[in-house]
Amino acid sequence: MMVLRFALVAVLLAPFLRAHGKPWTLIVGLSVVLGGLHFGLMFTGLKGVDAGPAAIAIQLSIPFSSLIAAVVSRERMGPLQMAGMIIAFAGVYLIGGEPTMAPSLFHFLLVVGAALAWAVANILIKRIGPLNVFVLNAWVAVFALPQLALATALLEDGHMDALANADWRGWGAVVFMAVGSSITAYGLWYSLLRKYDVNRVVPLTLIAPVLAVFLAVLILGEPLTLRIVVGGLITIGGVAMIQVPRPVPKQTVAQP
Numbered sequence: 001m002m003v004l005r006f007a008l009v010a011v012l013l014a015p016f017l018r019a020h021g022k023p024w025t026l027i028v029g030l031s032v033v034l035g036g037l038h039f040g041l042m043f044t045g046l047k048g049v050d051a052g053p054a055a056i057a058i059q060l061s062i063p064f065s066s067l068i069a070a071v072v073s074r075e076r077m078g079p080l081q082m083a084g085m086i087i088a089f090a091g092v093y094l095i096g097g098e099p100t101m102a103p104s105l106f107h108f109l110l111v112v113g114a115a116l117a118w119a120v121a122n123i124l125i126k127r128i129g130p131l132n133v134f135v136l137n138a139w140v141a142v143f144a145l146p147q148l149a150l151a152t153a154l155l156e157d158g159h160m161d162a163l164a165n166a167d168w169r170g171w172g173a174v175v176f177m178a179v180g181s182s183i184t185a186y187g188l189w190y191s192l193l194r195k196y197d198v199n200r201v202v203p204l205t206l207i208a209p210v211l212a213v214f215l216a217v218l219i220l221g222e223p224l225t226l227r228i229v230v231g232g233l234i235t236i237g238g239v240a241m242i243q244v245p246r247p248v249p250k251q252t253v254a255q256p
Helices: 002-012 024-045 051-072 079-096 105-128 133-155 159-165 168-195 198-220 226-242
Strands: none
Touching (some): 002 024, 024 051, 024 105, 024 133, 051 198, 051 226, 168 198
16 A cells, blocks of 8 residues: 555656755655655554554654654753653553553554654654755655565565455545645645754644544544543643743843
């Protein structure tokens, strides 16, 4: 499914494949962490985790981003941000359950890994700088395509049967992910990350788990348990604490 998604993106954005003056190392790295790792881990994890809890767990990309920024960019975190990070991880742990109680813990950890990959991708997008979003999307799709093709060839089977038995929902999902998500939504996301700080843009994703849990219950009939509600509120609360701006110390001005 991911191969079809990125193949369609590459075809639709082929006119934007310009090959001069690009930060190729960063673009290839982005294709690995976003196209190969993030989507590969996320969709494999969804095989054993409901959509609602997965959407909450993916919010760990925010504390992951803060950790990476602290290590790579030497950005300091205040006590409130550090406490929020601990709370966010505790909420996700509550959703995942105890290792002896959660038969899908492996898939849940894959989703957490996808959150880490997305955090790295956001840092790379910021470092790529002012590059046309369609050009960036096109090259990410081109470089991610062989990675995903190799992965599906080695790790999966039954490709022809899946294609033959896919109905309008399956093909519609591929088109939506390519046009609605990769080209439109990620294009807008790249633009925001290019113009604003990562810590100012990433909190916009806080609305995603709320919508995902609601739609999963409404459309997919997934259960809304007390563990999911409490764990989700704890996770989102911790993430919100991370986003509280640190107070800027006042500078004293020497009197003449």
